[in-house]
Amino acid sequence: MNTNLLMIALVFWLGAWALNEFLVRLTPQNQTIVKAINLFVPVLFGITLLVIWEFVTRGLNVSPILLPPPSMIWARILVSLHILWADFQQTFLKSVLVGFFAGCSSGFLVAIAADRVPFLKRGLLPIGNFVSALPIVGVAPIMVMWFGFDYQSKVAVVVVMTFFPMLVNTVSGLAAASVMEKDLMRTYASSYWQTLFSLRLPAAAPFIFNALKINSTLALIGAIVAEFFGTPIVGMGFRISTEVGRMNVDLVWAEIAVAALAGTCFYGVIALIERKVTFWHPSVRAGRG
Amino acid sequence: MYERMMNSKLMQGKALPVLIIIGLILVFWYVMAVKLNTPWQLGVYERAGVTEWTNSQFINDTLNQDRPVLPSVHQVAEEIWNTTVLKSPTSRRSLIYHTWITLSATLLGFTIGTILGISLAIGIVHSRAMDKSMMPWIIASQTIPILAIAPMIIVVLNAIGISGVLPKALISTYLSFFPIAVGMVKGFRSPEQIQLDLMHTYAASKSQVFSTLRWFAAMPYLFTSMKIAISISLVGAIVGELPTGAVAGLGARLLSGSYYGQTVQIWSALFMAAALAATLVSLVGVVEKIVTRKMGVRT
Numbered sequence: 001m002n003t004n005l006l007m008i009a010l011v012f013w014l015g016a017w018a019l020n021e022f023l024v025r026l027t028p029q030n031q032t033i034v035k036a037i038n039l040f041v042p043v044l045f046g047i048t049l050l051v052i053w054e055f056v057t058r059g060l061n062v063s064p065i066l067l068p069p070p071s072m073i074w075a076r077i078l079v080s081l082h083i084l085w086a087d088f089q090q091t092f093l094k095s096v097l098v099g100f101f102a103g104c105s106s107g108f109l110v111a112i113a114a115d116r117v118p119f120l121k122r123g124l125l126p127i128g129n130f131v132s133a134l135p136i137v138g139v140a141p142i143m144v145m146w147f148g149f150d151y152q153s154k155v156a157v158v159v160v161m162t163f164f165p166m167l168v169n170t171v172s173g174l175a176a177a178s179v180m181e182k183d184l185m186r187t188y189a190s191s192y193w194q195t196l197f198s199l200r201l202p203a204a205a206p207f208i209f210n211a212l213k214i215n216s217t218l219a220l221i222g223a224i225v226a227e228f229f230g231t232p233i234v235g236m237g238f239r240i241s242t243e244v245g246r247m248n249v250d251l252v253w254a255e256i257a258v259a260a261l262a263g264t265c266f267y268g269v270i271a272l273i274e275r276k277v278t279f280w281h282p283s284v285r286a287g288r289g
Numbered sequence: 290m291y292e293r294m295m296n297s298k299l300m301q302g303k304a305l306p307v308l309i310i311i312g313l314i315l316v317f318w319y320v321m322a323v324k325l326n327t328p329w330q331l332g333v334y335e336r337a338g339v340t341e342w343t344n345s346q347f348i349n350d351t352l353n354q355d356r357p358v359l360p361s362v363h364q365v366a367e368e369i370w371n372t373t374v375l376k377s378p379t380s381r382r383s384l385i386y387h388t389w390i391t392l393s394a395t396l397l398g399f400t401i402g403t404i405l406g407i408s409l410a411i412g413i414v415h416s417r418a419m420d421k422s423m424m425p426w427i428i429a430s431q432t433i434p435i436l437a438i439a440p441m442i443i444v445v446l447n448a449i450g451i452s453g454v455l456p457k458a459l460i461s462t463y464l465s466f467f468p469i470a471v472g473m474v475k476g477f478r479s480p481e482q483i484q485l486d487l488m489h490t491y492a493a494s495k496s497q498v499f500s501t502l503r504w505f506a507a508m509p510y511l512f513t514s515m516k517i518a519i520s521i522s523l524v525g526a527i528v529g530e531l532p533t534g535a536v537a538g539l540g541a542r543l544l545s546g547s548y549y550g551q552t553v554q555i556w557s558a559l560f561m562a563a564a565l566a567a568t569l570v571s572l573v574g575v576v577e578k579i580v581t582r583k584m585g586v587r588t
Contacts, residue, residue, distance in 0.1 A: 017418070024417040038421065045422035066445055123306030133520040133570050134563045135527050137436075138539075141547030141555050146358065220434040228440070228531050229547050240437055244444045252441050260433040 005059030009052045016048040068250045076250040077257060083239070084258050091236040092262050094151040095223040099158025104215055106159070107166025108208070114167070115174045116192075125171055132164045140226040154226045154235075161222040162215040166208075173207025174200050206281050209274040216266045220259065318362060325358040326351040360553045368557040381537070388561055390538040394454050394526040395569070398461020399519050405462065406469025406518070407511075413470070414477040414503070415495065424474075431467050436460070436528045443529060457529035457538075461522035468521070472514030476507025505584060512577035519569045527562060539565075 023037050050070050056062070057069040064072060077084065114121040140157050147153035177200045185195045227237025236255055243251045330351045334342065342350075352361040360368075369384065376383035409427070413420045439460050446456040480502050488498045530540025539558050546555035 020422050021418045024421050041418070041421040042423075042425040046426060049426075066449060119306050120310075122303050123310035126303055126307050127310060130567065133516075134566050135520070135524040137524055137528060138543055138559045138562055141543050142552070142559075144547065145550070145552065217431060217434065221436045224434050224437045225528055225531075228528075229544070236437065241440050244440050247448075249441065249445065256433075256437055256441075259437050263433050264429055 002059045002061070005055045009055035009059065012051050012055075013048055016044050020044060065247050065249050068253060072250050073253040073257060077254045080251060080254060083251075084254060086234050087236045087239050087255065088258055088262065090151060090232075090234045091154070091223050091227065092220070095154035095226075095235075096158060096219045096266075098151075099155040099223065100162055100215060100219040102155065103159040103162030103219070104166045104212060107163040107211070108170055110163075111167050111170035111174065112196075114171055121171065125168070128164050128168045128171075132168055136161050136164075137222060137225050140222070141229045144226060144229045149230045149232055153230075154223045157226040158219045158222045161218045165214045165218065166211045169207045169211035169214075170204060173204025176200075176207065177203040205278045206274075209270065209278065212270050213267060213274075216270055217263060220263050220266070224259065315362060318359075319352070322357065322359045322361045323348055323351050326354055329354065329358065356550050357552055360556050364553050365556045365560060368553045369560060372557065384542070384557060384561055387538050387542050387558070388565060390454075391523070391526050391530065391540065391562075392565060394457035394529065394538070395461055395519070395523045395565075397454060398458035398525060399465050399522040401458065402462040402465030402518060402522060403469050403515065406466040406514070407473055409466065409470045410473030410477055411499070413474050415499075427467060427470055436464075436525070438463075439525070439528050440531070457526050460529040461525035464525040465518035465522040468514040468517040469511075472510045473507055476510030477503045479510065480506045508580060508584065512573060512580070515573050516570050519573055520566050523562065523566050523569065 020041050023041055026037065028034060028037075053067075054069045054071060057067055068076075110124070114124050137157070139160055140153075143153045143156040143160070147156050181199055181203075182195065185199050190198070224237035224240070227235045228241050231238040236259055239255050240252050243249075243255070330347065333350075333354075334340075351357075353364065354360075357364070372382065372384035376385075378385040378389070380386060409423070413423060442459060443456045446452065446459075477499075484502060484506075485498065488502055493501070526538070527540040527543070530536075530538040531544050539562050542558035543555055546552065546558065
């Protein structure tokens with residue numbers, strides 16, 4: 001045990017905490033400074049977590065098998081970039097993206113169909129709501145059995161997982177346009193499709209983006225978990241489950257860091273598009289200050 | 290005339306469309322089962338030297354294979370019946386035993402997650418520094434495919450001698466604290482300014498405002514979040530069972546089923562998991578109804 005390192009961690013933590021407490025109490029007039037503080041405070045919190053992690057694992061001599069310090073994980077990322085890239089390609093570019101687009105678009109199309117045919121809506125929606133609460137990842141072994149070990153089976157799992165949130169959200173989004181707006185469209189003598197494209201789909205956009213955000217995480221989870229049931233010898237899920245068995249925990253953490261980065265970027269891209277598309281929505285307008 | 294009215298009323302409601310769609314799914318299922326199991330059945334006939342068969346015999350055989358590509362619904366139902374009612378619940382071959390293993394991890398993880406989520410929300414509502422510094426990370430933590438960490442948590446905790454229900458529960462905890470924390474932050478902030486002002490005129494302290502106003506205002510949010518949280522803690526517990534090498538639990542049933550090609554076993558575990566999820570969510574719904582009625586909400 002190294003008390004000095006622990007002390008450094010403690011001092012850093014208290015210092016960062018005090019600084020954050022100080023910063024959030026500032027009330028500057030300048031908008032740029034407000035924005036900078038809003039950005040800096042969470043970043044400092046994140047850095048503090050990393051510092052505490054680093055110094056506590058080193059200070060208490062925690063076995064690297066249990067929890068490697070961040071510096072060790074970073075070193076591992078640098079030396080195994082090619083492995084990480086290959087896994088990223090297999091899992092993210094092939095399984096997640098393809099499955100995400102297929103699942104979301106089919107959910108969207110079925111939602112439009114359900115909107116057009118009230119019978120379908122009344123029949124499908126309760127089932128869709130029910131299925132959304134089910135542990136759908138469980139279909140992974142079945143999909144692996146049907147579609148083989150390669151990425152096709154992961155795509156299938158991702159499609160099944162992303163379909164229902166999209167369906168349920170789009171259907172409730174299509175109900176979001178108010179009666180008054182629909183009446184206005186009627187006075188314009190607009191057809192079903194005209195109303196759909198110029199009024200109801202834009203009104204449904206916040207709901208659709210909500211589904212896209214939920215699905216971005218679900219897709220990654222689905223693809224990784226499906227790989228636990230069988231893969232060719234490449235892929236993030238495969239790497240995680242085998243390297244854990246070989247006690248290469250630092251490589252596992254490196255893989256998780258990549259997955260986290262990919263997940264966050266995926267989510268961030270969708271959030272950015274949402275801000276551009278639903279610029280009229282109160283939550284976005286409020287964000288602009 | 291009367292009958293027609295009944296019909297149209299039924300069609301207006303939800304029950305009949307849902308039943309019809311479920312019926313359609315069942316029909317589709319059987320058609321797919323026959324279709325997907327046909328190649329194997331033809332192989333079986335060829336090896337047995339059977340050259341002539343009637344259609345009904347063929348369909349009957351495809352629907353009752355030992356290891357079908359897609360088991361028929363009645364096979365799954367039979368398997369569930371055999372492994373729940375006919376086996377003693379303590380036997381390792383009983384589905385109830387495996388369900389209980391998963392359920393205990395789910396409930397433990399859900400409980401810890403709920404407590405953690407509520408305490409985080411209390412902190413965030415009362416401290417600006419916590420709000421500003423932690424909220425972005427709580428949201429970012431959910432864009433991380435956390436289930437990827439599941440095998441590591443299990444194996445690593447196993448290595449230092451912690452095994453059994455706790456590691457799985459920790460995964461459920463991680464998954465379930467998020468909806469609770471976010472929902473409760475919203476809920477604790479839901480009292481309107483006029484209500485807060487009233488508390489202010491009573492000279493109520495922060496903790497009094499919390500225990501008499503904020504807590505109750507947050508109840509509807511709590512139950513909505515708990516419904517989401519309990520279904521994802523079940524997912525967490527199931528996935529947490531995968532890397533333990535198929536010992537016990539619904540996840541282990543899925544894994545061993547996929548190792549040995551026991552499709553009927555996979556499907557029965559899946560149906561059990563679905564039933565469990567539905568039961569848990571509706572249980573939360575029942576508690577919600579009781580609590581909101583106690584709080585004086587009339588519906």
